[in-house]
Amino acid sequence: MKELVSILDGNTFLVSDRRGDIEPSHDRPTGLFSFDTRFLSTWLLTVDGDRLHALSIDDSESYRTRFFLAPGEPTHYLDARVSVLRTRTIGGSFDEQLTVLNHAKEEAEFIVRVEMGADFADIFEIKAVLRKKGRTEATVEPNTLRLTYRREHFHREATISSSAAAEVDEAGMTFRVRIPPHGEWTTRLHVATLIFGARGEDFRATTPLGGTRSVGSIQVEQDELISRAPKLGCDCEPLATAYNRSLRDLASLRYESITFGSRLLAAGLPWFMTLFGRDSIFTALQVLPFLPDLVRPTINLLAGLQGTRLDDFRDEEPGKILHELRYGETAGFEEQPHSPYYGSADSTPLFVILVDEYERWTGDVQLIVALEDHVRKALDWVDTYGDLLGTGYIWYETRNPDTGLPNQCWKDSLDSISFRDGALPAFPRATCEMQGYAYDAKLRAARMARKFWNDPAYADRLEREAAELKERFNRDFWLPEREYYALALDPEGRPVDALTSNIGHLLWSGIVDPERAGRIAGHLLGPDLFSGWGVRTMAEGQGRYNPIGYHVGTVWPFDNSIIAWGLWRYGLRDEAGRVCRAMIEAAKYFGGRLPEAFAGYDRSLTDYPVEYPTACSPQAWSAGTPLLMLRVLLGLEPQGEHLIIDPLVPPGMGRIELLDIPGRWGRVDALGRSRDETS
CATH class of the missing domain: 2.70.98.40 (Glycoside hydrolase, family 65, N-terminal domain)
Incomplete structure (x- = not known):
């Protein structure tokens, strides 16, 4: 645009x-x-x-x-x-x-x-x-x-x-x-x-x-917010530009909820200037090490609007976290179900992940104790309404075939979930990354139950269920002949075998067997998925691949930030650095402002990333991408009252210095240099 x-x-x-x-x-x-x-x-x-x-x-x-x-x-x-x-x-x-x-x-x-x-x-x-x-x-x-x-x-x-x-x-x-x-x-x-x-x-x-x-008041508010963020000094000018642009965009995307009086981050301009469950959670995870005070209002509002009843029109179920909240005429007269709408199957386990990650950075035990019932209800949803077929997986199928979203994962366009030959599976569907989110959510909730809720029996149960899910997932979703995980299962339990970027989210969740992580990284950085500017949403050669298709071949910056985080989690630091560097180089051609998505054309065909014509810009989780990439490059990980700093900066990027990183430890500094410049 x-x-x-x-x-x-x-x-x-x-x-x-x-x-x-x-x-x-x-x-x-x-x-x-x-x-x-x-x-x-x-x-x-x-x-x-x-x-x-x-x-x-x-x-x-x-x-x-x-x-x-x-x-x-x-x-x-x-x-x-x-x-x-x-x-x-x-x-x-x-x-x-x-x-x-x-x-x-x-x-x-x-x-x-x-x-x-x-x-x-x-x-x-x-x-x-x-x-x-x-x-x-x-x-x-x-x-x-x-x-x-x-x-x-x-x-x-x-x-x-x-x-x-x-x-x-x-x-x-x-x-x-x-x-x-x-x-x-x-x-x-x-x-x-x-x-x-x-x-x-x-x-x-x-x-x-x-x-x-x-x-004047807008400028003062934005400047004050940015002044609280860590200060970046680096030799890589595109990274510095992207970081500063991201902070400005995140400041501009803040809005006040009419109904609830909270100061929140809108998901993106022009289509998504409101609260989204999935988008808001991912953005909160990205900005947490930089502006943690932006995160608590989002957590509280998502908890306050957690589903309490069965409502087919809104896809609402007890314990479910919302997808989207709107204030317009069609929502007010129930011509659209967005008041709020609950049509996402991944926002609920992601909510649990965010609550735990927030405490690990901030030490805000009071909030964790206050949200115990909300977290338990979210996990109950995962095991009951989320498991439509009783197989131990999260499935989705809208209760509202007239105006509900058919695809309720982050790739929610109509053609995003397909077999390798392009055929579309029937509903309900169980996409792979949602199972990873559920696995991570159970382990994180077990930590909170043992440490803050004084319920070791519940923690033991959650850990046992997570282990069983991991074993079951690695059996049912793994495609041995292709050496990657299926995109999804169809209602008959058949693997939906398209190769997509979703497998990178599996690394982030930790559900991947360690001996398979290298093969997953090989696919993510291989020529079919990696364009040179980033990881495509769908691999070249798949039936529905289209380099300018919304979820079937474009490159999404937020997606790449989660993939880089997942590669880092499994110790695949060089691969994580390649993804980060490609994304930072792409940002240079967008004036530092990464859009919602850009075309998946191979870098050998073009000297610059090609714009996607209707991409939102600015968009919150794209603005959060450079921040999360900084976390990955500097190896930032909270551990108790300390922040672990373990940098690995790709060659040619030089020095990266991040000062006054906030958290439960107060404020600390991190410094990294690319290996070709450390001697």
């Missing part, structure tokens, strides 16, 4: 084209959004009836962008008698300052027009042909256009005002301006996004942070 430009502050964000314009579209997520509703679907600037073209764009800050524009085609720029500066900021509301510059020696008149409109589309409706069930009205007031949408109790409003005198109509504002020689004219357009509650007021105004924030 490089042709699009975005600004964001938490759950309010704006996506435009490179001129700063927004036009109605169902194939691109352009517009002004807040809490899953599009408040502007049209925002189009003309001067004397002409569209403008970008001379330059300054989008170095997440909450502020400047567009330098001129009318006409690029070949006419030299003789342009007028140029326009659009400066926009966001902070709950949206502000744009328009400055028209007259470059002529004589006074000039211009007609400046901004077309304005709002379809109030729900985020789920963007790709659909809208058939809104409510009523939209446009009200013209002096220098103000009020756009309102109502459907029963659902009430949203965009109020657009101008600081300069404007001719206002239901479709926008016109300014007839006279500018002296070499002079300028300016107006400030303010767009207030109003989300009305039952009492008829914008209920964001009652939250601790309020509905609107100044640019």
